[in-house]
Amino acid sequence: MKTYEWELKNGISRTKEFEKKGLAQFAVNIGLKCGHACTYCSTGAMLRVHHAFKELGLSAFDNGYAIVDPTTPQRVARDARKIRKRAMVQLCTTVDAWSPEAQEHDLGRKCLEAILSELDWTVRILTKNAAVKNDFDLIEKHSDRVLVGLSITATPDKSNRIKIIEPNASSIEERMETVRQAHERGLRTYGMFCPILPSVADSPAQIDELVKFAVDCGVEEIFAEAVNPRGRGLILTEQALEAEGYRVEAAAIKNIRIRQNWSDYVVRLIKNVQRSMRKYYDISKMRFLQYPSGLSEEDIIEIKKDDAGVVWL
Numbered sequence: 002m003k004t005y006e007w008e009l010k011n012g013i014s015r016t017k018e019f020e021k022k023g024l025a026q027f028a029v030n031i032g033l034k035c036g037h038a039c040t041y042c043s044t045g046a047m048l049r050v051h052h053a054f055k056e057l058g059l060s061a062f063d064n065g066y067a068i069v070d071p072t073t074p075q076r077v078a079r080d081a082r083k084i085r086k087r088a089m090v091q092l093c094t095t096v097d098a099w100s101p102e103a104q105e106h107d108l109g110r111k112c113l114e115a116i117l118s119e120l121d122w123t124v125r126i127l128t129k130n131a132a133v134k135n136d137f138d139l140i141e142k143h144s145d146r147v148l149v150g151l152s153i154t155a156t157p158d159k160s161n162r163i164k165i166i167e168p169n170a171s172s173i174e175e176r177m178e179t180v181r182q183a184h185e186r187g188l189r190t191y192g193m194f195c196p197i198l199p200s201v202a203d204s205p206a207q208i209d210e211l212v213k214f215a216v217d218c219g220v221e222e223i224f225a226e227a228v229n230p231r232g233r234g235l236i237l238t239e240q241a242l243e244a245e246g247y248r249v250e251a252a253a254i255k256n257i258r259i260r261q262n263w264s265d266y267v268v269r270l271i272k273n274v275q276r277s278m279r280k281y282y283d284i285s286k287m288r289f290l291q292y293p294s295g296l297s298e299e300d301i302i303e304i305k306k307d308d309a310g311v312v313w314l
């Protein structure tokens with residue numbers, strides 16, 4: 002993994018999109034390309050026009066490299082002081098502040114310190130790396146102002162598939178253990194199941210297992226999402242699984258590359274998550290994030306018959 006450094010302009014930025022999702026009003030990002038290298042990552046599609054890629058001679062869609070900005074905490078500290086109307090900040094929204102290249106510069110901790118040293122800010126941590134637990138001592142000092150979340154994208158029995166799809170992130174077991182430890186230390190937690198891939202994490206039994214796990218960890222809400230069908234994410238995920246001999250899972254991903262099949266998968270997924278939330282938790286704490294685009298007209302009507310817990314974007 003080659004790491005590039007690139008100085009960005011933003012510190013703490015407003016995010017209407019994540020506000021609509023109910024996640025945060027502000028965002029902090031510590032780079033442009035995350036070294037966790039998840040095959041389905043949509044950040045490349047979002048940031049592809051950033052001039053850094055052209056100047057570095059890289060494609061935003063390729064993996065094998067990371068772009069990080071070690072100077073981010075200075076701008077975050079500046080903005081944390083300067084902004085008057087303070088609210089929730091998500092760390093991060095397009096990359097990961099505990100990815101291997103971010104860890105090299107201790108960016109997760111430094112950004113947390115910069116934000117939390119100012120009053121009235123709250124932070125939502127979202128990561129796929131168990132290294133966040135090294136900062137639990139800091140989070141503990143501000144425990145009423147920090148929500149800890151690790152993306153849990155499968156049950157442990159599918160951990161080896163996740164190792165292929167999310168090659169440089171912590172294992173599913175390590176992520177689950179980290180959420181458990183956060184809860185045991187009295188930290189605030191939330192659930193994040195994103196994306197729930199077909200044949201990897203979407204069976205009713207797997208969803209039940211994930212929901213029960215989150216409830217045991219005292220989560221305040223559970224966010225869930227289907228995989229984004231745009232860009233090259235699905236084909237890269239299919240190819241990676243196929244290359245390692247996971248034919249069933251690869252075929253399931255191939256299947257949802259057809260628009261109507263993707264729409265059907267979303268309908269099934271929403272129903273399964275709703276059923277599980279009603280049985281094991283509380284439907285009012287469910288946040289299934291869903292864009293209507295990509296769904297068929299009939300499926301939108303079908304979902305709207307009972308869209309409890311669905312956040313339409």
Ligand code: SF4
Binds near residue numbers: 035037038129
């Ligand atoms: S952890 Fe998130 S930002 Fe990083 S590669 Fe995976 S999906 Fe993309």
